[in-house]
Amino acid sequence: MSRDSRTAFDVDHLLDTAQIVVCTGSGGVGKTTTAASLALRAAERGRRTVVLTIDPAKRLAQSMGLSELDNTPRRVQGVDPAGGGSLDAMMLDMKRTFDEIVLTHAEGDKATQILENPFYQALSSSFAGTQEYMAMEKLGQLKATGDYDLIVVDTPPTRSALDFLDAPERLTTFLDGRMIRILLAPAKAGGKAYLKVVSTGFNVFTSVITKIIGAQVLQDVSQFIGALETMFGGFRERAQATYDLLKAPGTAFVVVAAPERDALREASYFVERLEQESMPLAGLVVNRVHRSAGTTLTAERSVAAAQQLEAGGGHELAAAVLRLHADRVALSARERRLQERFSSAHPGVPVVEVAAQPGDVHDLDGLRSVGDDLASGSAAAVPA
């Protein structure tokens, strides 16, 4: 079996021991379903679990009792309590999370001043990176409650999995305010020597940017950043603390991919990046894998037989089913080749496959069945 050439992913061990599991991968690979399945399985294995989702499909959300986006963990009904575990679920509301940070750290007037700042409103609801940052922020909050043994995080639907790691950095660099201080107070000490070096470009920049963006926006930004600074003495430290949580013992990343070229390439990038950052990778989940039980009948023979029946007339059902089988075997072989390419480039990365479901997953039974597949490489799993 070609499965033997790669390391099995012991998902149950992960679910029994980790404190934070971050599911990541490019858009459209089934991250949310994977996160929900992992969380449900952990809960039914006895852990007090919460899953933080970003943008679940409507029916999946309903199946977990998430009818509204209210930023509060809600108990999921229908989870088997026999092992002593439980499952809560919540959907991230990034604006509300940002508002909560402000309200927690700023007093009355100051908080109002920030919340009403037009720049804050734009930043908290639309800046690319805010969602990623707030997902981490919420993770930190959930962790701090001490209510949970395990937190499973689904990451925002970005085109690239790397955005999840990079976006908070971009946001904090920006909020750090060095640029804005230089821009608004070029004569002040500190910026002076620096400005001499850059003055040619900088003067053009200042005048042009002020013209383009408008003095009012710069004013709003400056006020906002000033208010933030008095709140926590630098956004960067705060972001760093949350970021460190991702490197802490007990945290593990699960990279999710579909058995397709682009998704596996993204997975490769992400795996390499985690290595660079010394962040712990638990394994790769390859979702929506097509398998065929009838491996004794090859695609070639199946097509040849179908052609023979079609030429002879009659037996339409058999001819059609044989064509379906040939397509399925061919698809399965192609998916296997793509996976093998990944595994030969990353031989140490544990991999587990989840079979493609003919329909969409939208109830707890569906999640359980995905969970069983996820655990198929676990030490306790009995080989078929």
Add this chain to the structure above:
Amino acid sequence: MPDFPEVRLHVVTGKGGTGKTTVAAALALALASGGKKVLLVEVEGRQGIAQLFDTPPLTYDETRVAVAPDGGDVHALSIDPEYALLDYLHMFYKLSRTGVAARTLRRIGAIEFATTIAPGLRDVLLTGKVKEAVVRRSKSGAYAYDAVVLDAPPTGRIARFLNISSEISGLAKVGPLRTQSDGVMAVLRSPQTAVHLVTLLEEMPVQETLDGVRDLQLIGLPVGGVVVNAVRAPLLHPADLLAAESGSLDTAALASGMEKAGLDAPDALVASLAAEAGDHAVRVALEERGRDALGALERHSYELPLLPDTVDLGGLYELAGLLREQGLA
């Protein structure tokens, strides 16, 4: 006769994983056939176009990436906000793109700062460049490109991306940027533009397509066609599909057909083939529901098959041919 004869800017969006870039590339090829000149543009720095056409990474220069089957060229361009801002400063403020000032701005991160502080600015710059290519004319007065195809951000973000005028409402109320954004918006809202949505016949992509169409209509942008990608032809007769879905497929008939074709038909193999037919039937039923939901949109719709292998240039030509046959180009 194509369905969108007046359209010169084809914006292609779709949920992640639906094959948006592939469809955009196939559409560009289809539009180029017959000796036309088409520009294919990406704005997210993914280099998806270069990978599809197997060319070196695209730059801010328009490069020819493919020749259409019966003459015609596809050129491609990757628009980067940083370069677009320098381009803009060059156009309106005579700032050299490669001079000391430009280099300094880049080094101190000023450009990223400017596009960050005003997210709308970034989109105005990106769409501004696209619009420039759409309206550009050669010395003879003819359009430089017969058509421009934009591989746009995904469905979830498309309305915000294209709604330039509202995005920059908080920015300068006068000056070149306002003029620029008004110009872009005028082209986007004109009959010259159509926004096509790529989807799969699955629950989430179909839902996003419905939401996307509604969002686009709310802001008055012209919705084009719906391209359904990776469609599997139903191979079974409707009655057999129903039987397969309920697990009551005529396995005796299947086994006898297999034997007729000279195959062994042990029970286990027959059962697994029947199970595969069952999966297929469930999937076909799901696709049918997706198709019905999309049908309610009353838009032109196009279907592209699931290609048996990873899409390469040959696959793109095949898809381009199908889009032409169905009238998208």
